[in-house]
Amino acid sequence: MALLPNIEYAEATPEVRAVFDDIKATRNSDYINNFWKVLANDPATLRRTWTSVKEVMAAGALDALTKELVYIAVSVTNNCEYCIHSHTASAAAKGMTPQMFRELMAVIALANQTNRLANGYRVDVDERYRAPLSK
Amino acid sequence: MALLPNIEYAEATPEVRAVFDDIKATRNSDYINNFWKVLANDPATLRRTWTSVKEVMAAGALDALTKELVYIAVSVTNNCEYCIHSHTASAAAKGMTPQMFRELMAVIALANQTNRLANGYRVDVDERYRAPLSK
Amino acid sequence: MALLPNIEYAEATPEVRAVFDDIKATRNSDYINNFWKVLANDPATLRRTWTSVKEVMAAGALDALTKELVYIAVSVTNNCEYCIHSHTASAAAKGMTPQMFRELMAVIALANQTNRLANGYRVDVDERYRAPLSK
Amino acid sequence: MALLPNIEYAEATPEVRAVFDDIKATRNSDYINNFWKVLANDPATLRRTWTSVKEVMAAGALDALTKELVYIAVSVTNNCEYCIHSHTASAAAKGMTPQMFRELMAVIALANQTNRLANGYRVDVDERYRAPLSK
């Protein structure tokens, strides 16, 4: 059970409503999920978080679906139940097929495995991997 | 400093050489990195891990670059220094531009942030997110 | 469902009862929560853990409420559902207002975000930050 | 070694310089640390992150030092070397004494310990802890 109650549109302040309206417009949907409704208890964090999500998750050099897959990878690694459910739904809506989801899970599992082999054996970073990316 | 020494090709057993040869052939490169050289202390784990990497990271419903990005997302979240360096190099070789890398980092950071907001407030999963993906 | 049953006062050994009595006296409350009741299956761990909690969480150079906030920050980052609930209750009892809770969540989320930016980009520690704290 | 080079003020774009100027003004210091210099490779993330840090870490219902302590707790739990060093320096500048630092470390360690006892034994959340905070 959430530690603070959902704030519904009808009871929201104008500041919160403005964010809710932007979420609806951006997502072309009338649905506001529990995450935003709970964050609405803290209008400043609601606004700041939504602004970041809107800016960061929009298509850029990476398309929007790839960003959702990365998001799921982090959420599975951290075991955020809410985020796994909501972003799997979001990725599916953006075109993730079940086969893509299964491959995604396999990569996440593999990386978690090899991360521990590298850390456990304390493998030294190869010299050639140390150069920074070229700008 | 690694807990077990690198095993070089010249001193490797035939079983290890077979894996090293397959790595070289698959990657079309003569370079064997420290991760594989250290794992060569355990030929069974070397073989099993390489077989998994070869199978899981190959292009499928997700292309090979997308899989590298997911891999980096896990490695950053777990803070595996070796894996961040080696897979950033690998992703760059597969076409990741610096702009893609920067957007990747922004998504990883955002997801780690919102994961804690969802977990910290104990947000309840929306009913509509609970349905399984259709097969 | 817990892996070991709650041990109630009536069925507890004298060793366990002594710890339960000290918890009640220290907290000025008759309530023993599920954490201590489950730990009572292992009297040595019950005693050791309670002794540590009593010693570490008492007011010192940091006041007791600040220590609860730090505790919540760790629990959210690790996603310990039990600990988030019990220590949020505990912090509220010690004076944490909802506004303090909301700011706490915002700081936790921010730190989890910037941790990954620093780790992901592999930012080098500035020379000036390397000096130890003065005793 | 960082994956992207530090961007110094002299070579920075006007957008980056504006952020650097605001950091200097807000902190009343001429020093820009490596974190911001590396983030300057991605001006949008630099601006967004700095705006969040400025807003979230400012004194509110929680004072600025308490926020730094919470930040350190997260960074230690995630093992972000950079963040531990930079925010320990920052906390010290805001009045954290060595005794406060030692108590902070003790609380962080304790919480990480009890988090695993609660998760490992799968302790059920007490009914009385499930009520949301009153608004």
Place this chain on the structure above:
Amino acid sequence: MALLPNIEYAEATPEVRAVFDDIKATRNSDYINNFWKVLANDPATLRRTWTSVKEVMAAGALDALTKELVYIAVSVTNNCEYCIHSHTASAAAKGMTPQMFRELMAVIALANQTNRLANGYRVDVDERYRAPLSK
């Protein structure tokens, strides 16, 4: 609720049935648990994961029960509810007594505590600990 449905034996493909049959034969039991039934949605990952589990968890230089204890230690640290439950059952079936379980929990909790003290204080690795294990 799982993101993909359980695949029962009756509806499984021959490839999946072959893995299920091997699980039953290896474990000398007719029971296939939910983990394998869900993984059966991805026959390649089912086969690869089962092959690894069968190979890695078999008695070797470490006996099978010790491997289960290590498995539980990882699962508690990562907070994998499913894995804690299933491998506690598995360990109990292999001879783990309640007293062993309680000591296991105490070690896991202690290590999570001291890990943060070492990381938080940034303790330097002693020279004598840096030598690799002798082959």
Place this chain on the structure above:
Amino acid sequence: MALLPNIEYAEATPEVRAVFDDIKATRNSDYINNFWKVLANDPATLRRTWTSVKEVMAAGALDALTKELVYIAVSVTNNCEYCIHSHTASAAAKGMTPQMFRELMAVIALANQTNRLANGYRVDVDERYRAPLSK
């Protein structure tokens, strides 16, 4: 570089010396490692931590080597460099062979992999795994 300096025996207070003496006597060695020397900056935490280590890591229903292996599993999963090095040395001194170490790493890696498959697919816990351990 550690955030607080090592406290050497010659400069230690009687309270710290008493702990150092007990470490030496218990381990039958004159060596005090950096972990204890840094903790000596906080005599209460030094004493409390050493008391816990002495009590928890002693042979009981689990032998002392098995406890070291569990400790390493936690430390690798959390990526505590100091703890991996010091407890690998400790385990080796208690009889861990290189083959045991290699199998340990394989189990740790496997568990980290399957933890994410179970968490990512949100596999439901089987009814039969929910029963508590018999006392």
